[in-house]
Amino acid sequence: MNAISPGLAGSGAGIAFEEARARVLALVERPLPAEEVPIDSCTGRVAAAPVRARLSLPGFDQAAMDGYAVCTSGLRPDAWLPVAGRTTAGEAQGWLLPGSAHRILTGAPVPVGADSVIAQEDVLQVGVMVRIGMAPDAGAHLRRRGEDIHAGDLLVREGTLLDWRHVTVLAAQGIEAVGVRRRPRVVVISSGRELRRGGETLRPGQIHDSNQPMLRSLLQAWGAEVRARPVVADDAASMRDALCSASWADLILTSAGISVGEEDHVRDALLALGGSLAVLKVAMKPGKPLGAGRIGDAVFVGLPGNPQAALAGAVTFVRPLLARMAGTEEPGTLAARAGFGMRRKTGRAEFVPVGLSLRGTDLWAERTGPDGSGRLAPLLHADGLGFLPAGQDAIEPGDPLEVLPFGAGAAWVGEAAGA
Structure with missing residues (x-):
């Protein structure tokens, strides 16, 4: 395989978002191996095989x-x-x-x-x-015997994300352990000489690293086992060392340094270590400088450094990657109505932080702040990202809007149905 796939950057605007996603998801060839865990530890894990009822319930009249x-x-x-x-x-x-x-x-x-x-x-x-x-x-x-569950009934399908409901039924069957997919192992690497950890004193020109804590929190919520590296200096040797030390991972995730500036060394370090890239630039806003490929046995994703850009890349690329590794369905989107209007240039898919609320039986999405991929305040009140396709030049209040929720979208669907 070539170190750089043909057309990995597309046009000047980058690869079309949908094509880039398809390339990135194709990097996962098969789900992760299965392991057996006690049912009291299976919440949030993905079933690796179907589970059928051993017993009829009730077992007697x-x-x-x-x-x-x-x-x-x-x-x-x-x-x-x-x-x-x-x-x-x-x-x-x-x-x-x-x-x-x-x-x-x-x-x-x-x-x-x-x-x-x-x-x-x-x-x-x-x-x-x-x-x-x-x-x-x-x-x-x-x-009556068996009026609830019959022996042999399918209780859990392969790929099911297990929760308290499944634990309850499995326990009633006398099942002590269940086969699940191993959690994806992710190493997170932030780079930038200006970055400092929380608690460290800031000198002129320095900032606290918010991307690594954000990504670590998101990844854990999405079911991954996460290790975070210390912030890497802006030089090629340090980045090569950081990538070499991540051999434990199924996914190596970097934040910043993936663009083409003189202080951006992620791409060169990856290629120098024998890695390959299938995507380097994506036609999306924010998040255009996004790279993805492989290094050794691990999938690699390089996210931009601005927080909203890193978030957009994580939600749209990393979360479905983890789902594919775990052998489960990609998280769905929500159908909402726009509570705002905006005009924009076409050519790039755009992701806008939105807050969700119910008006009658309809789900409405309001922008939570102005444009700016470096802004953090809009995230405080956001429930997801509103998606505007590359060919859409405007949206008006009341127009349909597809939303990628940060959390459990089913909760909003349930509330809308019950309103």
Whole structure:
């Protein structure tokens, strides 16, 4: 494979966004290996294989409430019945004596011969006798064996992102461990002589590094195992050393240094180490100087240095990459209405920080701040990025707008449906 793929930078504006995404996702040839973890550790992991029910649930006919098990055949309203027998949850199945009522508590197996449970509040008890009111229908207040889940039912599909719902059902099946995809391992490298960690004193011209903490937080939320390198100086040797030390990773992610300035050394360091690039410049705003390829066994993505540009690249390229590594579906988008208007030059896809709110049953997206890829304040109130395709020159209030949510888009969909 050539170190630089043909057309990796496209035109002067860069490779079309959709083509660049396709090239980047093609860098992942197969999901990561599977491993087995206890179910109490599987939340946020991706199922590596289907899981089918071992047991029918309920496993036996059981009482749905406290009361008296009876046989409805020949039972008349206002009948008096002697109470014979008692079964609680966790005990073996008992027997219903003919012409009697059997005391039963919620979850207990229904005695042989009974076909209904009368709620305890619907009987009058006097000593060892009970008087029923209306004769119940057969099957009243019973949970039938297998009415919830049948043995062999598909419980979890391969590629499912597991959460508390799956843990609950798997636990009820007596399953102790489940096969999941190994978490993607990501090394994050920030570069720039002006960058300092939090807590360090700033000298003239210096700033605190916000990209590395932002990316680390996003990656962890997206299910990755993350290691962050110390900030790398703006020289080729330091960048080569940083890349060499990241052999543990499935994905190496750099912030800044991917452009063509005299202080940008990521590209040259990558190629000097035998790496390759499939993308170098993308027709998107913000985030044009974005590179992607491979180095050794790892996928490489080089993000721009401005925070909003790094964020746009992470959401649109890195998040779907991680999903592909984990063998799960790429996060979806939300259909919203624009709460703002803007005119723009065509030729580049644009991503605008937006806040989401419900108006009636519609989801609306408002801009959270002015243009500027170096601005941080607009991120405080943003719920996602509004997407304007390269050919769209304007958007008016009320127009449809596709939004890439930062968090769980399903929450907004649910709220809109329930409004």
